[in-house]
Amino acid sequence: MVTAAPETITETDVVVIGGGPAGATVATLMAQQGRNVQLFEREHFPRFHVGESLIPETYWVLKRLNMLPKMKGSRFVKKRSVQFVSFNGKASAPFYFEDNNNHECSQTWQVVRSEFDHLMLNNAREHGVEAHEGARVMDVLFDGDRATGVRVRLEDGSQRVVHAKVVVDASGQSGLLMNRLKLRTWDPVLNKGAIWTYWENAYADEGRDEGATVILQTADRAGWFWYIPLHDNRVSVGIVAPFDYLFKGRGTHEETYQEEVEKCVGAAQRLAGAKRVTGYFATRDFSYRCNRVAGPGWVLVGDAFGFLDPLYSSGLLLALKSGEMAADAINTAFETSDFSESRLGSWGEGLNQGIDRIRRLVCEFYEGFNFGNFVRNYPHLKGRITDLLIGDLFDGKVDEVWGPMESLYPEGRTIPAAWDSGTPAEVAAQKVNELHLPVGARP
Numbered sequence: 291m292v293t294a295a296p297e298t299i300t301e302t303d304v305v306v307i308g309g310g311p312a313g314a315t316v317a318t319l320m321a322q323q324g325r326n327v328q329l330f331e332r333e334h335f336p337r338f339h340v341g342e343s344l345i346p347e348t349y350w351v352l353k354r355l356n357m358l359p360k361m362k363g364s365r366f367v368k369k370r371s372v373q374f375v376s377f378n379g380k381a382s383a384p385f386y387f388e389d390n391n392n393h394e395c396s397q398t399w400q401v402v403r404s405e406f407d408h409l410m411l412n413n414a415r416e417h418g419v420e421a422h423e424g425a426r427v428m429d430v431l432f433d434g435d436r437a438t439g440v441r442v443r444l445e446d447g448s449q450r451v452v453h454a455k456v457v458v459d460a461s462g463q464s465g466l467l468m469n470r471l472k473l474r475t476w477d478p479v480l481n482k483g484a485i486w487t488y489w490e491n492a493y494a495d496e497g498r499d500e501g502a503t504v505i506l507q508t509a510d511r512a513g514w515f516w517y518i519p520l521h522d523n524r525v526s527v528g529i530v531a532p533f534d535y536l537f538k539g540r541g542t543h544e545e546t547y548q549e550e551v552e553k554c555v556g557a558a559q560r561l562a563g564a565k566r567v568t569g570y571f572a573t574r575d576f577s578y579r580c581n582r583v584a585g586p587g588w589v590l591v592g593d594a595f596g597f598l599d600p601l602y603s604s605g606l607l608l609a610l611k612s613g614e615m616a617a618d619a620i621n622t623a624f625e626t627s628d629f630s631e632s633r634l635g636s637w638g639e640g641l642n643q644g645i646d647r648i649r650r651l652v653c654e655f656y657e658g659f660n661f662g663n664f665v666r667n668y669p670h671l672k673g674r675i676t677d678l679l680i681g682d683l684f685d686g687k688v689d690e691v692w693g694p695m696e697s698l699y700p701e702g703r704t705i706p707a708a709w710d711s712g713t714p715a716e717v718a719a720q721k722v723n724e725l726h727l728p729v730g731a732r733p
């Protein structure tokens with residue numbers, strides 16, 4: 291009779307599922323507090339990931355992580371501003387972050403994610419995190435409703451059970467716990483898709499604008515292009531638009547992308563003479579959030595908690611920020627031996643309020659908000675808009691922009707519906723975020 295090999299059983303303080311930016315953040319900050327942390331990442335780094343543009347408020351978390359020297363010593367392109375080009379080719383004045391706050395935090399970076407995520411994971415190791423790659427978490431173990439650990443499958447096929455006081459799910463859009471516990475609420479408004487690729491020798495701004503993100507509205511205003519300069523003379527250029535518009539009744543990803551570039555004068559001009567260096571990537575980009583950030587013995591961070599349309603490059607900020615907030619709450623849980631939902635999730639409301647603010651600006655853009663027009667009408671509020679764009683979302687000071695924004699609404703427009711205002715069950719059942727990776731080179 292063949293018997294299954296016994297599982298190895300170990301114990302630690304904190305288990306982290308996933309070694310992306312959110313997982314690396316929470317793991318590093320817990321290890322800094324002297325906790326034993328085991329992190330399991332199913333892939334081997336460096337691995338490809340989309341999401342290359344940081345925003346300035348990540349500075350403060352990167353500082354706590356001791357990542358700033360690594361970022362300053364890296365080849366990542368320095369980003370100092372963002373600029374919006376409307377459907378008719380009219381460009382807003384750039385929003386320079388340092389005009390708003392003359393501090394080194396106002397310069398941030400455009401990162402190649404395979405390199406950035408690898409730096410973050412190795413930095414976690416330097417702080418004492420035991421990080422395993424090629425180790426897939428198969429399941430979270432529960433005793434009643436209390437999470438007690440995880441079951442992991444290693445590459446040699448062996449399994450390991452790791453018991454922990456706290457399990458942090460940082461598994462990104464795979465959302466291990468969100469799927470198992472059915473925690474996800476799909477955003478009723480933000481139903482988008484994206485197609486992107488990478489170019490060499492495309493148009494490059496110079497000097498202060500060298501690393502600017504440029505957001506170009508498509509000709510018919512249905513969506514927008516991101517234009518993100520990266521090191522080694524590359525740019526990441528992608529289109530985001532309503533899912534049906536991009537993927538229903540259209541040709542291949544390449545055909546759709548090229549058609550849209552041709553219609554968008556600013557994108558076409560920037561790419562004239564450039565050489566494409568990868569295939570076409572595509573994803574369904576439905577925004578979502580979970581209805582809880584934590585439960586007894588478990589916590590969600592980063593995309594494993596929520597994903598917001600990437601218009602303002604807020605994903606990495608929210609990954610780092612939720613990782614930081616979670617680490618502080620977990621630390622208090624250890625100090626008080628209280629691993630309840632209310633202790634571990636004490637930061638959830640603050641995070642949700644921050645996401646609500648940037649989500650509102652996303653929805654306003656899709657409804658026709660024009661940055662140049664707003665600043666012409668309310669020049670004294672340019673700083674507040676810049677606060678939103680840098681990710682300064684977690685106190686109420688930016689809320690003074692909403693009234694003036696509403697004053698510019700055309701007749702009949704109402705404020706955007708809330709993220710949890712309801713998605714019909716039959717629509718929700720059809721939603722799934724999928725990534726299409728081309729064969730061949732990936733940055």
Ligand SMILES: Cc1cc2nc3c(=O)[nH]c(=O)nc-3n(C[C@H](O)[C@H](O)[C@H](O)COP(=O)(O)OP(=O)(O)OC[C@H]3O[C@@H](n4cnc5c(N)ncnc54)[C@H](O)[C@@H]3O)c2cc1C
Nearest residue numbers: 308310311312332341343427461462592593600603605606
């Ligand atoms: C089209 C698009 C454009 C974007 N642009 C930007 C941008 O410009 N700027 C920005 O800030 N954000 C952007 N984002 C968002 C950004 O990519 C994410 O918010 C960010 O990567 C979230 O980090 P994370 O650590 O939560 O998840 P991830 O980075 O996805 O990391 C999760 C990790 O968990 C691992 N994992 C999953 N399941 C398991 C398992 N069972 N066991 C072990 N490991 C597991 C995965 O391999 C992965 O490495 C964009 C997103 C999209 C879709």
